[in-house]
Amino acid sequence: MTATAHIHLVHRQHTDGNKTVEVKGDTVGRALADLIAQYPAMEKELFDKNGKLHGHIEIYLNAESAFPGELEKPVAPGDDIQIVTFLAGG
Template structure:
């Protein structure tokens, strides 16, 4: 089952500039783990030390927020995950 993951521009440094990565997965967590297996530099950009999403990361599934319970959302072939990073500045 092929899932497309679209990366925020700040994460593309870990994927040689690729915006979209195809992975396998039956739920969002499995797909993200497969992404991190391909690009280990993304692990600390997405997950905290306990394996939870960082507080400034939001997951969209097929262009809709997957919150709450985003990591457990089931996937089907052709689904798209967007990793959104909230940025702040001042």
């Protein structure tokens, strides 16, 4: 199954500048694992040392929040996975 991962601007330095990456996997977690297989630097950007998504990362599947249980959500061919990073500033 091929889906499209949409990469947030702050992470594009880790995907050779790509805004989107074609990923394979029948769940969001497996699709993200494929993204990391293609771009290993994305692992530390998305996950903590215990393998949990960082708190500032939000995953959307076809423009709808995948929370809770985002890594277990099923992915169908042609789905869009948006990786959103919450930023703060002042």
